[in-house]
Amino acid sequence: MLKIENLNIKYGAIHAIKGIDLEVHEGEIVTLIGANGAGKSSILRAISGLVKASEGTISFMGNSLNKVSAQNIMKMGISQVPEGRHIFSGMTVLENLELGAYQRKDKEGIRKDLQAVYERFPILEKRSRQDAATLSGGEQQMLAMGRALMAKPKLLLLDEPSMGLAPILVREIFSIIEDIHKQGTTVLLVEQNARMALSVADRAYVLETGKVVMSGTGKELAASEDVQKAYLGG
Amino acid sequence: MTLFLQQLVNGLSLGSIFALVALGYTMVYGIIKLINFAHGDIYMVGAYIGYMAITSLKVGLFPAIIIAMITCAVLGVVIEKIAYKPLRNASRITSLITAIGVSLLLEYVMMYFMGAGVRTFPDVMDKTKIEFAGLSITSAQLLILGTTLLLMLLLQFIVKKTKIGKAMRAVSVDADAARLMGINVDRTISYTFAIGSALAGAAGVLVGVYYNTISPLMGVTPGLKAFIAAVFGGIGVIPGAMFGGLFIGVAETMVGVYWSSLIKDAVVYIILILILLIKPSGILGKNVKEKV
Ligand SMILES: Nc1ncnc2c1ncn2[C@@H]1O[C@H](COP(=O)(O)OP(=O)(O)O)[C@@H](O)[C@H]1O
Numbered sequence: 001m002l003k004i005e006n007l008n009i010k011y012g013a014i015h016a017i018k019g020i021d022l023e024v025h026e027g028e029i030v031t032l033i034g035a036n037g038a039g040k041s042s043i044l045r046a047i048s049g050l051v052k053a054s055e056g057t058i059s060f061m062g063n064s065l066n067k068v069s070a071q072n073i074m075k076m077g078i079s080q081v082p083e084g085r086h087i088f089s090g091m092t093v094l095e096n097l098e099l100g101a102y103q104r105k106d107k108e109g110i111r112k113d114l115q116a117v118y119e120r121f122p123i124l125e126k127r128s129r130q131d132a133a134t135l136s137g138g139e140q141q142m143l144a145m146g147r148a149l150m151a152k153p154k155l156l157l158l159d160e161p162s163m164g165l166a167p168i169l170v171r172e173i174f175s176i177i178e179d180i181h182k183q184g185t186t187v188l189l190v191e192q193n194a195r196m197a198l199s200v201a202d203r204a205y206v207l208e209t210g211k212v213v214m215s216g217t218g219k220e221l222a223a224s225e226d227v228q229k230a231y232l233g234g
Numbered sequence: 235m236t237l238f239l240q241q242l243v244n245g246l247s248l249g250s251i252f253a254l255v256a257l258g259y260t261m262v263y264g265i266i267k268l269i270n271f272a273h274g275d276i277y278m279v280g281a282y283i284g285y286m287a288i289t290s291l292k293v294g295l296f297p298a299i300i301i302a303m304i305t306c307a308v309l310g311v312v313i314e315k316i317a318y319k320p321l322r323n324a325s326r327i328t329s330l331i332t333a334i335g336v337s338l339l340l341e342y343v344m345m346y347f348m349g350a351g352v353r354t355f356p357d358v359m360d361k362t363k364i365e366f367a368g369l370s371i372t373s374a375q376l377l378i379l380g381t382t383l384l385l386m387l388l389l390q391f392i393v394k395k396t397k398i399g400k401a402m403r404a405v406s407v408d409a410d411a412a413r414l415m416g417i418n419v420d421r422t423i424s425y426t427f428a429i430g431s432a433l434a435g436a437a438g439v440l441v442g443v444y445y446n447t448i449s450p451l452m453g454v455t456p457g458l459k460a461f462i463a464a465v466f467g468g469i470g471v472i473p474g475a476m477f478g479g480l481f482i483g484v485a486e487t488m489v490g491v492y493w494s495s496l497i498k499d500a501v502v503y504i505i506l507i508l509i510l511l512i513k514p515s516g517i518l519g520k521n522v523k524e525k526v
């Protein structure tokens with residue numbers, strides 16, 4: 001479904017991503033783990049068209065994304081929940097969710113999906129008229145996820161959804177991710193919380209300073225000694 | 235008391251003009267963090283377009299306002315595309331200097347074609363006065379107050395209720411997140427320039443009707459005062475620009491009447507200094523930390 005070949009990203013003199021190959025098949029949860037600064041967000045930003053690759057190709061369902069604008073990439077069915085949530089403060093929860101469906105014209109479908117988001121995240125319905133900035137961190141994460149789901153994505157990119165959340169909320173977020181996946185959305189999950197990420201992933205890639213250093217099934221990597229040492233605290 | 239109310243009406247009329255211009259400053263600042271110093275000159279162009287529409291095309295006042303609004307909207311969009319868009323990632327000072335350059339360009343191009351002198355705006359309204367409870371309100375004042383109110387309601391509707399308005403707010407908050415929603419950021423910026431410039435264009439025609447004279451440098455001082463009004467209300471905040479414009483207009487008028495007309499301009503700058511010292515984010519602005 002998503003195929004990345006020899007991706008290179010440069011920020012001026014900084015060579016952040018150095019020739020990465022990565023694939024996500026339809027129906028999978030794939031996770032990309034790595035320490036802070038490894039380049040995880042850069043890869044997601046390149047997929048979404050927010051940064052341009054200096055070399056290499058990204059293709060989605062057979063179409064190259066290299067020359068496609070961010071808004072058209074989202075139209076093709078890729079939504080991203082960015083690191084740090086990036087909800088629209090000063091706008092209500094409902095307005096945030098509506099912006100998720102910005103590209104859509106099917107009023108009836110939008111209404112149904114809003115209902116589905118409210119069912120998945122009942123707190124958002126309670127807070128729908130409230131300024132999104134007043135939500136707690138966990139609620140903002142749910143809003144960011146709900147907003148992305150309003151676009152009805154085929155592929156959902158999640159950038160560190162567990163960041164800064166209490167353990168109980170982390171578990172809740174992960175169970176929601178599994179649930180979204182079960183209902184037919186393919187997921188590419190970026191995490192520093194390797195233990196949780198590997199436990200839900202079909203396949204995983206380990207990223208270190210802009211290079212993929214390991215890949216395999218979630219189980220394989222969770223069992224690997226190197227991964228345990230570096231990312232699972234033992 | 236009657237004098238006070240009378241001056242309040244006069245101040246609100248003047249303030250309406252400032253408010254219409256201030257809205258453009260604040261909207262553009264909100265979306266690309268640029269202080270568009272050419273904005274006062276868009277207002278001047280609006281006045282001239284209104285003048286030409288009435289004298290050459292022989293249209294009435296309302297069609298003239300519409301023509302000026304459309305022309306200024308197009309002009310604003312073109313200026314953004316040619317002058318500001320290439321500098322989107324440049325330092326703020328670069329864009330600021332460019333804006334000053336655009337301002338001078340508009341002023342001198344207008345002088346070249348229309349002459350540097352003052353022109354008399356055609357008489358399009360009968361100068362009736364409406365007497366009401368001891369107050370006398372001119373038809374021009376009613377026109378200004380009415381048109382401003384209408385345009386502000388329209389703007390509120392666009393910003394709050396329409397898709398493009400929501401996109402404008404989203405881009406103002408977080409352009410990258412807006413891109414992730416599938417919002418075309420460039421187009422949204424164009425719409426913002428179009429709307430802000432159209433409001434300035436309308437203000438230009440209204441001021442022509444009100445003061446009867448227009449000149450290529452007429453935008454300089456009101457532009458500066460409108461900018462101060464935007465800062466006073468909270469730059470980037472739409473209701474702030476409306477409030478700030480009206481406040482500055484009333485303050486200036488009151489000082490002129492009750493104190494001395496020699497210092498009424500100075501008062502506006504004192505207001506700027508005070509607000510920057512006391513509440514730099516403006517009366518209606520939120521004290522948000524700047525994102526890094
Ligand atoms: N906009 C940018 N400008 C310059 N360097 C950047 C920018 N964004 C990221 N980087 C650098 O690229 C590298 C990868 O960053 P990032 O993709 O954010 O990593 P991660 O998400 O894994 O923490 C880091 O060294 C970071 O400093």
Ligand SMILES: [Mg+2]
Pocket residue numbers: 037040041042083159
């Ligand atoms: Mg990151």
